Amino acid sequence: MVIGYGISAIILPWSAHERVQSLPEIGQSKPIIQLVDVYKEYTAGNISTAALKRASFQVFKGELIAIMGPSGSGKTTLLNMIGLLDRPTRGSVFFDGLDVSKLDDKTLANLRNTKLGFVFQTFNLINRLSVFENIELPLIPKGIPRKVRAEMVKEALAKAGGDERWLRKKPNQLSGGQQQRVAIARAIVGKPLVILADEPTGNLDRASAKLVIETFLSLNKAGHTIVVVTHDPEVANCMEKIYVIRDGEIVGEFQPNKTEALINKT
Ligand SMILES: Nc1ncnc2c1ncn2[C@@H]1O[C@H](COP(=O)(O)OP(=O)(O)OP(=O)(O)O)[C@@H](O)[C@H]1O
Ligand SMILES: [Mg+2]
Numbered sequence: 001m002v003i004g005y006g007i008s009a010i011i012l013p014w015s016a017h018e019r020v021q022s023l024p025e026i027g028q029s030k031p032i033i034q035l036v037d038v039y040k041e042y043t044a045g046n047i048s049t050a051a052l053k054r055a056s057f058q059v060f061k062g063e064l065i066a067i068m069g070p071s072g073s074g075k076t077t078l079l080n081m082i083g084l085l086d087r088p089t090r091g092s093v094f095f096d097g098l099d100v101s102k103l104d105d106k107t108l109a110n111l112r113n114t115k116l117g118f119v120f121q122t123f124n125l126i127n128r129l130s131v132f133e134n135i136e137l138p139l140i141p142k143g144i145p146r147k148v149r150a151e152m153v154k155e156a157l158a159k160a161g162g163d164e165r166w167l168r169k170k171p172n173q174l175s176g177g178q179q180q181r182v183a184i185a186r187a188i189v190g191k192p193l194v195i196l197a198d199e200p201t202g203n204l205d206r207a208s209a210k211l212v213i214e215t216f217l218s219l220n221k222a223g224h225t226i227v228v229v230t231h232d233p234e235v236a237n238c239m240e241k242i243y244v245i246r247d248g249e250i251v252g253e254f255q256p257n258k259t260e261a262l263i264n265k266t
Pocket of ligand 1: 042043044049050051069070071072073074075076077078231
């Protein structure tokens with residue numbers, strides 16, 4: 001990555017940070033997701049906002065990435081590009097080698113539903129459905145037999161640190177941290193290539209946040225590729241790599257400071 005301007009201009013919310021070299025290593029496999037000089041402008045009336053400016057970003061298999069930045073800096077906009085939820089105003093997005101601009105909306109939606117898993121700050125579970133049905137939802141369009149679906153739901157919930165006793169409950173009968181683990185189970189049940197999470201601990205107390213982050217760490221250990229947007233340095237420091245975004249620009253890539261991580265691994 002080309003660092004756009006002096007690193008000294010960045011005030012980082014954690015100490016003892018270290019800039020890391022982010023050029024692809026020789027022999028490194030192709031990225032699953034690649035953004036090349038992506039711009040995103042939002043226009044409302046005659047006011048135009050440049051939410052992303054010349055963002056170049058790559059996600060490789062097995063990575064555990066944090067995207068950090070202040071409110072309004074473009075984190076969600078960036079995640080929407082990575083997650084194929086929106087198209088750039090300019091620039092290119094490649095997913096698994098495919099140029100996304102060449103795909104129609106239906107193909108894009110299909111790619112998103114089969115290859116990506118999403119986790120949101122507000123969980124986005126459906127309260128009139130049971131926990132089981134919520135986790136099962138992404139499997140329904142795939143025509144997977146009911147019995148197999150049931151096994152996949154149980155496996156996903158176990159991987160997400162959940163309890164089988166939750167399956168018959170409604171989401172609002174669980175705590176926030178438990179609901180987020182159900183949402184993670186829903187995100188992983190279809191075995192996506194990448195899990196994308198937007199402020200997954202934003203609505204949680206510290207104890208629940210810890211459990212959710214522990215879940216992400218164990219999923220990453222099991223081979224899942226994960227990108228987490230957060231403005232919480234203690235959460236970002238749990239990841240393996242931190243990208244910082246300010247005013248729509250990715251201004252650097254940093255190594256986490258494990259001594260200031262929510263889950264202290266050192
Ligand atoms: N749909 C939209 N229409 C117009 N402007 C938008 C839209 N979505 C985002 N923006 C603007 O783009 C900029 C980046 O927004 P974005 O939601 O990506 O920030 P963020 O870093 O995720 O912030 P937060 O931490 O508050 O969630 C902001 O100035 C925001 O007001
Ligand atoms: Mg946001």
